[in-house]
Amino acid sequence: PQIQYESLDYDVCENKLFHAEQRKRLRDRFSLRIHVIRWIIFILIGIITALNACFVNIVIDLLSEQKYKFLKASVEQNVPVNGGDGDLALPYLWWLLLSVVPVAVGATMVTYIEPITAGSGIPQVKCYLNGVKVPRIVRIKTMAVKTIGVITTVVGGLAGGKEGPMIHAGAVVAAGISQGKSTTFVKDFRIFKAFRDDHEKRDFVLGGGAAGVAAAFGAPIGGMLFSLEEAASFWNQNLIWRTLIASIISSFTLNIVLSAYKGLENFTFTGLFNLGKFKEPLTFAYFELPIFMLFGVAGGLLGATWNALNTLINKVRRRFVPWKLGKVAEAVVISIIGVTLATIMIYFIDDCRPLDKERISYPVQLFCEDNEYNAVAALWFQTPEATVRALFHDEEGAHNIRTVGYFTLVYYFLACATFGLNVSLGVFIPTALVGAAWGRLVAMQFLDWFPDAHFLNPGKYALIGAAAHLGGVLRMTISLSVILMETTGAETSFFFPLIIALISAKWVGDYFNEGIYDMVIEESHAPILPWEPVPQYKGLTALEILSKPVVCIKLRDSAHYIYEVLLRCDHNGFPVVDDVKDNRRCEGRVCGIILRSQLIVILLKSLYVENKRFWLPETSIQTFREVYPRYPSIKSVRPLDRKENYTVDLSMFMNPSPVRVNNHDSVPKIFNIFRALGLRHMLVISNENRIAGIITRRDFIYK
Amino acid sequence: PQIQYESLDYDVCENKLFHAEQRKRLRDRFSLRIHVIRWIIFILIGIITALNACFVNIVIDLLSEQKYKFLKASVEQNVPVNGGDGDLALPYLWWLLLSVVPVAVGATMVTYIEPITAGSGIPQVKCYLNGVKVPRIVRIKTMAVKTIGVITTVVGGLAGGKEGPMIHAGAVVAAGISQGKSTTFVKDFRIFKAFRDDHEKRDFVLGGGAAGVAAAFGAPIGGMLFSLEEAASFWNQNLIWRTLIASIISSFTLNIVLSAYKGLENFTFTGLFNLGKFKEPLTFAYFELPIFMLFGVAGGLLGATWNALNTLINKVRRRFVPWKLGKVAEAVVISIIGVTLATIMIYFIDDCRPLDKERISYPVQLFCEDNEYNAVAALWFQTPEATVRALFHDEEGAHNIRTVGYFTLVYYFLACATFGLNVSLGVFIPTALVGAAWGRLVAMQFLDWFPDAHFLNPGKYALIGAAAHLGGVLRMTISLSVILMETTGAETSFFFPLIIALISAKWVGDYFNEGIYDMVIEESHAPILPWEPVPQYKGLTALEILSKPVVCIKLRDSAHYIYEVLLRCDHNGFPVVDDVKDNRRCEGRVCGIILRSQLIVILLKSLYVENKRFWLPETSIQTFREVYPRYPSIKSVRPLDRKENYTVDLSMFMNPSPVRVNNHDSVPKIFNIFRALGLRHMLVISNENRIAGIITRRDFIYK
Ligand SMILES: Nc1ncnc2c1ncn2[C@@H]1O[C@H](COP(=O)(O)OP(=O)(O)OP(=O)(O)O)[C@@H](O)[C@H]1O
Ligand SMILES: Nc1ncnc2c1ncn2[C@@H]1O[C@H](COP(=O)(O)OP(=O)(O)OP(=O)(O)O)[C@@H](O)[C@H]1O
Ligand SMILES: [Mg+2]
Ligand SMILES: [Mg+2]
Numbered sequence A, B: 001p002q003i004q005y006e007s008l009d010y011d012v013c014e015n016k017l018f019h020a021e022q023r024k025r026l027r028d029r030f031s032l033r034i035h036v037i038r039w040i041i042f043i044l045i046g047i048i049t050a051l052n053a054c055f056v057n058i059v060i061d062l063l064s065e066q067k068y069k070f071l072k073a074s075v076e077q078n079v080p081v082n083g084g085d086g087d088l089a090l091p092y093l094w095w096l097l098l099s100v101v102p103v104a105v106g107a108t109m110v111t112y113i114e115p116i117t118a119g120s121g122i123p124q125v126k127c128y129l130n131g132v133k134v135p136r137i138v139r140i141k142t143m144a145v146k147t148i149g150v151i152t153t154v155v156g157g158l159a160g161g162k163e164g165p166m167i168h169a170g171a172v173v174a175a176g177i178s179q180g181k182s183t184t185f186v187k188d189f190r191i192f193k194a195f196r197d198d199h200e201k202r203d204f205v206l207g208g209g210a211a212g213v214a215a216a217f218g219a220p221i222g223g224m225l226f227s228l229e230e231a232a233s234f235w236n237q238n239l240i241w242r243t244l245i246a247s248i249i250s251s252f253t254l255n256i257v258l259s260a261y262k263g264l265e266n267f268t269f270t271g272l273f274n275l276g277k278f279k280e281p282l283t284f285a286y287f288e289l290p291i292f293m294l295f296g297v298a299g300g301l302l303g304a305t306w307n308a309l310n311t312l313i314n315k316v317r318r319r320f321v322p323w324k325l326g327k328v329a330e331a332v333v334i335s336i337i338g339v340t341l342a343t344i345m346i347y348f349i350d351d352c353r354p355l356d357k358e359r360i361s362y363p364v365q366l367f368c369e370d371n372e373y374n375a376v377a378a379l380w381f382q383t384p385e386a387t388v389r390a391l392f393h394d395e396e397g398a399h400n401i402r403t404v405g406y407f408t409l410v411y412y413f414l415a416c417a418t419f420g421l422n423v424s425l426g427v428f429i430p431t432a433l434v435g436a437a438w439g440r441l442v443a444m445q446f447l448d449w450f451p452d453a454h455f456l457n458p459g460k461y462a463l464i465g466a467a468a469h470l471g472g473v474l475r476m477t478i479s480l481s482v483i484l485m486e487t488t489g490a491e492t493s494f495f496f497p498l499i500i501a502l503i504s505a506k507w508v509g510d511y512f513n514e515g516i517y518d519m520v521i522e523e524s525h526a527p528i529l530p531w532e533p534v535p536q537y538k539g540l541t542a543l544e545i546l547s548k549p550v551v552c553i554k555l556r557d558s559a560h561y562i563y564e565v566l567l568r569c570d571h572n573g574f575p576v577v578d579d580v581k582d583n584r585r586c587e588g589r590v591c592g593i594i595l596r597s598q599l600i601v602i603l604l605k606s607l608y609v610e611n612k613r614f615w616l617p618e619t620s621i622q623t624f625r626e627v628y629p630r631y632p633s634i635k636s637v638r639p640l641d642r643k644e645n646y647t648v649d650l651s652m653f654m655n656p657s658p659v660r661v662n663n664h665d666s667v668p669k670i671f672n673i674f675r676a677l678g679l680r681h682m683l684v685i686s687n688e689n690r691i692a693g694i695i696t697r698r699d700f701i702y703k
Helices: A016-028 A030-078 A089-113 A122-130 A140-156 A163-179 A198-217 A220-231 A237-262 A288-320 A324-348 A375-380 A384-393 A401-418 A428-449 A458-474 A477-488 A492-512 A516-523 A559-568 A596-604 A612-618 A621-625 A667-677 B016-028 B030-078 B089-113 B122-130 B140-156 B163-179 B198-217 B220-231 B237-262 B288-320 B324-348 B375-380 B384-393 B401-418 B428-449 B458-474 B477-488 B492-512 B516-523 B559-568 B596-604 B612-618 B621-625 B667-677
Strands: A352-354 A372-374 A556-558 A573-578 A589-595 A647-649 A660-662 A681-685 A691-696 B352-354 B372-374 B556-558 B573-578 B589-595 B647-649 B660-662 B681-685 B691-696
Touching (some): A030 A140, A030 A163, A030 A237, A122 A163, A122 A198, A163 A198, A198 A220, A198 A237, A237 B220, A288 A458, A288 A516, A324 A375, A324 A401, A589 A596, A589 A681, A667 B667, B030 B198, B163 B428, B220 B237, B220 B477, B288 B516, B384 B428
Antiparallel strands (some): A556 A647, A681 A691
């Protein structure tokens, strides 16, 4: 069943009730208090997002440690230490078990409890920030399922990361805290009531997303830029400010907690996904710039292929496995394939290296001499993050070309098959991993051919490869580059190589398809607005895209008519008109707009002209906020019949200043207005100020 | 004489000519080419801005080196080396000469050639990005005067920095390149014609400002955020992108050139104002957080005092020294006072330290033993930047409390007297210097009292002090913090202390007055729009701020009437109306808006209905662009008398889709629309679509 997306209202409804509240606030000196509370909420968002990230991180850490320790022990028991030809069957079975069980648990939870938690969560957050209300996306229940889901699947060893879900968690935390109530727990804390509207909530979610990025990567500026890159357009300084504070607080909290947990002093642990600080400053020479560009081109090609392949796989999947149980089975199958491929690699590739206790967490001797370890097993017996770190920072010659080559190949396809499964997993880490792997591989191969080319530092090229591949898959260039800089502590001067790789990758990739997040959004048919109007709309005027006749309501209309309209059509906004002749409302003169939700409240509470003296004194904007955001449906209103001759006077409730444009205005122009002001409805009027049509988000989506 | 500020037009005039061009472009596949050209221009902006910055930097470097070498030699000649009681009179005179001459040259140039170049330039760039056209601010001549001005004054040793002028230079470069013509050289290169309008130019200037910051501080992300913090509101992703690229290119170019100049390999020289990378990662403990906050409070207080004092001094100055020669004399006097105070300090404070060749550029032995140098002279005998670097990075015990104490005091007041002189100088470096000095001073003092408090790393506290003082004076928190991070290479985890100091400073400072740039802007009476509508406007409606009766023009009006209107009133926009009864134009029905500049072109070129067949075929939007940006005045139009019965049909020229709002819309709402869309004129209409008034930038400024 296709989801019915609705939009968020960023435009504030400044009706009479709103102005009454404003005046009251001015009297009460409430304005200052509200500012302070808003700040406190942003700070809370930062803290709680970080705590959630810490929790996920620590649990994954502990469980992975147990798992890989156990596997290591099992290998050592079953394969005689001194070179004997042991049997890997039992360790393989154990590995299967320890992978399949968590994955199955995670997949089951996602599939049966909350299907919206599948995937990374970033596409949904992106939609939300763009102004699309994705149902159930910012609920506590969603967050709980997502948190457990990501823990189980990362521990299960699927090719995915935890950063996407963390960013999503940040958004949920923001929406949850700022509203002071929870639908999941059916609990209203009766605080923060002033923030219960779409406008405020969207601002908070922006901060939450930034805090999530900051917590996931330890990159506060990257977090702010992520929000900026995904949702800019109607920013102002105050909002940037609060977002930055939320992300700084978040990365700081994370820092404190994880430093304490790791027993480090002086807060030197930065970020969950600290890709490891490069010890030597990274340098480069002029002649490397074309190489970086070539890396970017390769990243663009590989990324575009990956995106296309992944979309194809997911289409096939949706087509052939529509049943819930099948989806769980799928995840299990992919998990089994992964473990099997890894085992085969470990078994057949013979790559022993001298032991270096510092660097390898779970060295497995397996078929190797004493004081050596199996390098293939080392690549697989750790979380993907640790592998990225190893690829960035291991010294020259620490890896074998063949091992890394097969590993890259296997991981590329494994990641492709994994993203899109019904489990909560992000795509950032596997992408970075694949990129780092091929980047290092290329450098190693060339170093093999030209041993004198000392500039070919494999760690550096692993970073460039990761940037190129991330650019090719995600295409979020600005925030990505900053995140990479922040998590690796690279010099400002290394910004340039990174951005060259990222830009080339983006441009090459964009030639073929969109970024993976955008492709996911497209598959979900969410009506997301692009940054610029699509070229097909150039030269058109409002007249050519508007909807008409418009369903309108008179300034004083009968309750019965309103009830009928709400039953009959499911639009969410209705122009309010006066000067109507012969009941032809759709030719009336515009005086405002009223939302479906407001009309429902009016009918529910019987706010009619005839019984004004009963409700007038105690009706305020709070009456409408109370039911936010889950407005009752029209079905819950007692049917009105024609004989009850009640009248509704909308002049008090409607938004008297909707944005109006002329029917001859060009589409690019009104698109910019729509996007810059974050509108939901735009009224098109004729020269006589008569309603000519209505434009919503859907009308801007080119079909 | 007060400057008559006009506004920039960010709203694109989509008239028939525009659409004709669009269609032509679509046919010619010109769109893609224009995109590519736009990118090239942004890249060029980055490169040229950086080259200018390099030039300034290298020239200042060379000249300062000569100056201080010479002074050192002179001191050593006149003061017998072995402890003898020598005479400083001659070196003092030399110092005076070498300071007064450049300062006098710089002040003369600024005062007599281009007075707009006085000061930092950042306030003017800020105005421009806000949408105020500051006359002559983006001309090549301005840039030349500013460049020479800043070189002379920094070499002259005034308490100022070169970064503000560099940012200004970036803006000029952007405006210059993008237009492909120069008014100063009366040269039109006939390229980039498509970009000749306010909208495009403003976007380019945004990139130029960012490139300037990037070049001045070696901080590309800081540059982007600077533009964002000063001019956000109507951003979109593409613009962020281009701005970022411009600043990255700029910092990279700077890097290459300066690395080559300094003979460094591997591009390790980052930025002009590299505050020096901290060798050890900066760390901090929980209990230091309140200390950072106290530093911030102190910074806020000191900064607010500085701002108030500086504004006061400048008021007095403007009042009592209105003559040009007096302004030059003033600069000379301040320069003399500076040198004298420094000499007195050097003479009376006895602070000898063991020589450390590495660190001090021009060690002067002066009254000291062999193998010692005079620490006071060392503070003064270098550019302020080098002093900041010394305060950040010198080891514990490198300075004497008394020396730094006096130095702080002198520099605080010196900087205060300097900013506002008729010379080109920035305020960033002196502010950072004073902050670093008192920050280090406090740490040194406490370390003296509690020798066991090892956390009191003086370099770290110098950085915190600089942040606090910068926050207190400038109040640009976001970009400042990032710039400080980028130029000192501090860890991400140290972001938190910096931002705590900056925020406390900003909040405390904001309680008393505004940032120094905003105060300069206020003094200049430029109609800059704040981020949010002023509180006094809450609850008002458009009706209460609009101007009426509005001077309107009929869709088909007589050329004579238009001529009269242009002569009679100096508004820049006139609503176009039809359905006018009894010639009461100001009650007509709105159909568009026409700019003064367009009307002048129409009259100049006689684009009348009566001789349509002559001009119609060859008139295009290019006809109007050709005279951009210096439109001729109405005086240059041949007077039309009543007997020449020409008619002008505006339907082809006017902007048919001006933003219209209703007369009952609230002021905060229309303010947001005005700001978000970067408008110049906003038409207020009644319910019947009749013109009710007009609102421009000036009407939003609270008087
Ligand atoms: N009051 C109305 N009368 C007639 N057509 C309408 C009205 N409101 C919206 N439409 C049109 O109906 C189509 C679907 O819009 P829809 O009803 O989903 O808008 P909405 O629910 O009010 O807003 P959104 O879905 O963005 O939250 C659009 O093409 C829109 O132009
Ligand atoms: N066409 C007009 N008729 C009447 N009043 C106007 C008109 N245009 C502007 N005003 C009013 O005159 C005052 C000064 O505006 P001004 O003439 O400077 O506007 P402008 O020059 O068109 O725009 P700007 O100065 O922002 O570039 C403002 O209060 C404005 O509302
Ligand atoms: Mg809808
Ligand atoms: Mg004006």
